[in-house]
Amino acid sequence: MSGINTPHEYSHRGPSISQSLMFLPVLPADIINIIDSMKITFSAGFDEISSNLIKQCKDVIAEPLAKLINQCLEEGVFPSVFKIAKLIPIFKKGNKHEVSNYRPIALLPTFSKIIEKVIFNQLISFLNKHSILSNSQFGFRASLSTLNALFHFSEYVFNAVDEKMFTSSVFFDLSKAFDCVNHKLLLTKLHHLGIRGIANNLLESYLTGRQQAVQIKSLFNQTWTHSISKLTNIKNGVPQGSVLGPLLFLIYISI
Numbered sequence: 001m002s003g004i005n006t007p008h009e010y011s012h013r014g015p016s017i018s019q020s021l022m023f024l025p026v027l028p029a030d031i032i033n034i035i036d037s038m039k040i041t042f043s044a045g046f047d048e049i050s051s052n053l054i055k056q057c058k059d060v061i062a063e064p065l066a067k068l069i070n071q072c073l074e075e076g077v078f079p080s081v082f083k084i085a086k087l088i089p090i091f092k093k094g095n096k097h098e099v100s101n102y103r104p105i106a107l108l109p110t111f112s113k114i115i116e117k118v119i120f121n122q123l124i125s126f127l128n129k130h131s132i133l134s135n136s137q138f139g140f141r142a143s144l145s146t147l148n149a150l151f152h153f154s155e156y157v158f159n160a161v162d163e164k165m166f167t168s169s170v171f172f173d174l175s176k177a178f179d180c181v182n183h184k185l186l187l188t189k190l191h192h193l194g195i196r197g198i199a200n201n202l203l204e205s206y207l208t209g210r211q212q213a214v215q216i217k218s219l220f221n222q223t224w225t226h227s228i229s230k231l232t233n234i235k236n237g238v239p240q241g242s243v244l245g246p247l248l249f250l251i252y253i254s255i
Contacts, residue, residue, distance in 0.1 A: 017194035021126045023073040023202070026118050028062035031069070034117045035062075038110075045109040046084050046213075054110055069115050076201030082112035084231065085212040085239060106212070106240035116243035119202070123195070124247060132193055133250060178249055179237035183207050186238075186252045193251070206244065210234040 035051075035058045044050040054061070072078060089102035127133055153169070160167040174180060187204050190196075195203065211231040218225055238245035238252075 016192055017130050017132070019130070020194050020196045021123065021199045023119070023122055023199055025070040025073065026066055028066045030118070031062045031066050031114065032058050034114055037117075038113070043107055045086050045107045045112075047081075047109045047111070049110055051110050054114075065111070065114065069118050072115060072202065073118070074198070076198040076205060078115070078202060078206040079112075080209060082109045082115065083206075083210040084109070085210070085234075085241070086228075087212055087214045089214065089216060104214075104240065106242075108239060108241055113243050116206075119206075120243050120247060123244075126194065127247075127251075130194065133254060178240055178245060181238050181249060181252050182236060186248060189251060189254075203244075203248070207238070207248075210239065 035055055038051045038055070040055065041051045068079075086107040088105045088107060089099075090105055092101050092103050094101040157167050183204070186207070187200060190203060191200055211233055213231045214229045216227050218227065238248045
């Protein structure tokens with residue numbers, strides 16, 4: 001995958017989309033609607049700004065935030081300050097001294113999620129218009145779930161039994177699936193599917209130059225303290241805990 005450098009080198013089995021996505025500007029009212037739809041949380045990323053705080057001052061920040069987002073859409077640049085994630089390791093089970101027994105929770109700046117939602121809304125509309133995502137993809141999609149996948153699979157098996165046919169299935173699990181995404185391949189695939197020019201530049205800016213640090217909480221002398229590691233660069237994958245991450249992953253694994 002690392003050898004793919006240009007859109008022309010990518011062999012896609014599906015048809016190429018001739019129409020290109022053009023991001024449209026947003027209004028302050030659109031920003032307020034997005035903020036209203038966010039869950040109330042008190043956790044925050046490195047900026048220490050929670051969604052609860054943003055909801056309280058939404059009428060004040062909506063207009064300047066809309067201007068900032070429209071500039072991002074026009075120039076194809078995602079702000080670097082919103083590309084820093086704070087990872088919180090959550091213990092699952094087993095030996096507490098084994099790193100693999102912890103599940104990382106990524107806390108991104110809340111403002112980042114607002115910009116992502118603007119991009120997401122226009123990107124998913126474009127994908128649905130051109131029927132780019134497979135009807136057999138049930139994960140990370142609105143009004144669909146693993147229950148729908150189970151019904152779909154069961155119906156297929158029952159029909160085969162009625163026709164006295166044999167059925168077989170293959171199940172596989174991608175370990176740390178979101179971390180497996182190769183940026184060059186994803187961007188090349190997006191270009192093939194109509195996300196070109198400024199839109200492609202914006203998503204490239206969103207994916208690259210990202211950083212993260214791990215924060216752990218420990219009890220010392222009956223006092224809880226927080227320790228944060230140095231920032232490290234992220235070269236692959238889509239952001240955990242993001243709005244765009246799951247959608248970009250679906251595009252990445254689509255045919």
